[in-house]
Amino acid sequence: MAEAIPTKPEETVRQQVIKDLMRLGWKETQLRWRPEWQVPDTPHDLTKRERGQKYAVCGSADLVAFADDSGEWYALQVIFEFKAPDIAHGKSQLMRYLSNEPMAKMGFWTNGSQTLAVYKRHQSEWVFVENAGLPHPTDDLTQPPDVPPTWKTMRQPSEAELSGALKRIVATVVVSDPHVVRREDQLRELLHILLVKLESDAIASRSANRDNPVDFRIYGDALTKVAITASKVRESYKEYFHKQRTRIFNAADREELFLSDDTLFAVAAELSPFRILGDDVDLLAKAFQIFRTSALKSGEGQYLTPLRVVRPAVMAMEITSADKVIDPACGSGAFVVEALRQVASREFPNENEAYHLVKWANDNLYGVDKDDIGVKLTKATMVAMRDGSTHVLLGDAIRTNLWPAKYQKLSQELGAPTEKFGLEQFTVVITNPPFGESLKVKAADCRAAGYTISTYAAMKGPNDHVDLEIGLVYLEQCYRLLGVGGRVGIILPETYFFSYSYRWLPYWLNGRLALRGMLNIPMEAFEEFCRAKTNFYIFEKVGHVETDFDSTAIPKKKTAKRGTAK
Numbered sequence: 001m002a003e004a005i006p007t008k009p010e011e012t013v014r015q016q017v018i019k020d021l022m023r024l025g026w027k028e029t030q031l032r033w034r035p036e037w038q039v040p041d042t043p044h045d046l047t048k049r050e051r052g053q054k055y056a057v058c059g060s061a062d063l064v065a066f067a068d069d070s071g072e073w074y075a076l077q078v079i080f081e082f083k084a085p086d087i088a089h090g091k092s093q094l095m096r097y098l099s100n101e102p103m104a105k106m107g108f109w110t111n112g113s114q115t116l117a118v119y120k121r122h123q124s125e126w127v128f129v130e131n132a133g134l135p136h137p138t139d140d141l142t143q144p145p146d147v148p149p150t151w152k153t154m155r156q157p158s159e160a161e162l163s164g165a166l167k168r169i170v171a172t173v174v175v176s177d178p179h180v181v182r183r184e185d186q187l188r189e190l191l192h193i194l195l196v197k198l199e200s201d202a203i204a205s206r207s208a209n210r211d212n213p214v215d216f217r218i219y220g221d222a223l224t225k226v227a228i229t230a231s232k233v234r235e236s237y238k239e240y241f242h243k244q245r246t247r248i249f250n251a252a253d254r255e256e257l258f259l260s261d262d263t264l265f266a267v268a269a270e271l272s273p274f275r276i277l278g279d280d281v282d283l284l285a286k287a288f289q290i291f292r293t294s295a296l297k298s299g300e301g302q303y304l305t306p307l308r309v310v311r312p313a314v315m316a317m318e319i320t321s322a323d324k325v326i327d328p329a330c331g332s333g334a335f336v337v338e339a340l341r342q343v344a345s346r347e348f349p350n351e352n353e354a355y356h357l358v359k360w361a362n363d364n365l366y367g368v369d370k371d372d373i374g375v376k377l378t379k380a381t382m383v384a385m386r387d388g389s390t391h392v393l394l395g396d397a398i399r400t401n402l403w404p405a406k407y408q409k410l411s412q413e414l415g416a417p418t419e420k421f422g423l424e425q426f427t428v429v430i431t432n433p434p435f436g437e438s439l440k441v442k443a444a445d446c447r448a449a450g451y452t453i454s455t456y457a458a459m460k461g462p463n464d465h466v467d468l469e470i471g472l473v474y475l476e477q478c479y480r481l482l483g484v485g486g487r488v489g490i491i492l493p494e495t496y497f498f499s500y501s502y503r504w505l506p507y508w509l510n511g512r513l514a515l516r517g518m519l520n521i522p523m524e525a526f527e528e529f530c531r532a533k534t535n536f537y538i539f540e541k542v543g544h545v546e547t548d549f550d551s552t553a554i555p556k557k558k559t560a561k562r563g564t565a566k
Helices: 009-023 043-050 086-102 159-176 182-203 227-244 261-271 282-295 309-316 334-347 352-363 372-384 400-406 408-413 443-448 454-457 471-480 505-509
Strands: 036-042 057-061 064-065 076-081 106-110 117-118 126-130 325-327 365-371 393-394 426-430 480-494 513-521 535-543
Touching: 009 325, 036 043, 036 076, 036 086, 057 076, 057 086, 064 117, 076 086, 086 106, 086 117, 086 126, 117 227, 159 261, 182 227, 182 261, 182 372, 227 261, 282 365, 282 443, 309 334, 309 426, 309 480, 309 513, 309 535, 325 334, 334 352, 334 372, 334 426, 352 505, 365 372, 365 408, 372 393, 400 408, 400 443, 426 471, 443 454, 454 471, 454 505, 471 480, 480 513, 505 513
Parallel strands: 076 106, 325 365, 325 426, 365 393, 426 480
Antiparallel strands: 036 057, 064 076, 106 117, 117 126, 480 535, 513 535
């Protein structure tokens, strides 16, 4: 008979802790110990993990507990350690793991007789509690600072920290709210809290005394903090709503927040340590992209443009304060915000030149999107950057025939789409439109809006139209928005320019748009959103084409005759 392998002491402790945690209400699906949780070694490794890449580890935790059943890193709640032989070594190990896991709220060490709980305070301070009991799944593990945070003491989060905080809020906090249960309503409510945080950051960053406590923070003591913090967030939102009602909010929006006090407190606890509106807009744009992704359905063909694509794309367009710029599919505003940032950096770097930047943005920077969340996010970002968001418009940029009846603001701001040569008031159009083979504009809509590109796609005659991929219809709308000599920067699938199915496209481009450059976008750049191979194409508007469409100019696919060699 084989001799039984003795169980290691730490394994006995681990199994006992697992049993005790489940008795306290933790579900088995919230606990992980096999395989052990791999803790990233550096902040760079955190980013690699978020992107699904291989990363270096500094160690493996004996047991971890999650806030939900997802098992995702952003839902990590508690890290447990049992290996260290004494409490001093246990403390050191937990502090290292907690430092490298930004979303973990607590560390817990025990050797079966001694225990130690370790909490992270908001200013990276530590709280140690010896002889602590095991945490319950409903425990509030936040450890707010003893002194209210100021602009100086708040810190700029890493990309991974901010990404984790927002994903955690969307995936584990708001979804369990007992008052707001519809996903769309939850996201709208969460956006409104984010606007309160953004306004608090904006006020604090411009304050003459940056040692004053910021408005968006945790209030009260251990017994009152949930109720008082929630009340303060509600009050701040109401003030912001009335201040920005005409510039940011929609007619259906209200001055109340409908989420529960517990949810409002949890969101405040996650975001209050950080400067979201930092020294530049990179983190803010990243935050809104993460948030916006939660509201998207991939079937809609809407994929956010990662910042690692936005920045070089805008640089390639060489936008200056002499340009008038529009993104007709602005999403959460990444292109227009980056254009503002780059013009500010190159031409108006000093605070005393801010007036010139604001005036340029108010007069010459436009964004359009049919999604109210995207428009609201873009407006909020631009307001925080002090441009006023005057020209961020809600509407369908493609179906211009609907503008007079449904989107009067578009007609007022962009001009009458029935004019001979279209709208023609911009020098730069830069955009990443929705795309996808199944996402098309109906032939009837193309005809009603006067698009010519759908007649070329039909390859029959000047009066024939065909259902056409929306990305290609956006390409013509970009052409119509530009004056001659203006330039288009647009992200489109590579297949449009290399597939035989689109052999008609060069004939439509001829005389209208000339290709001036192309940036290759690796598929990995969009790995968080989609896997389509795309490029950033730069065109110049070289003229107008008024001649009738000639279908005979487009070569027909040759087919072999029967009985003859191919």
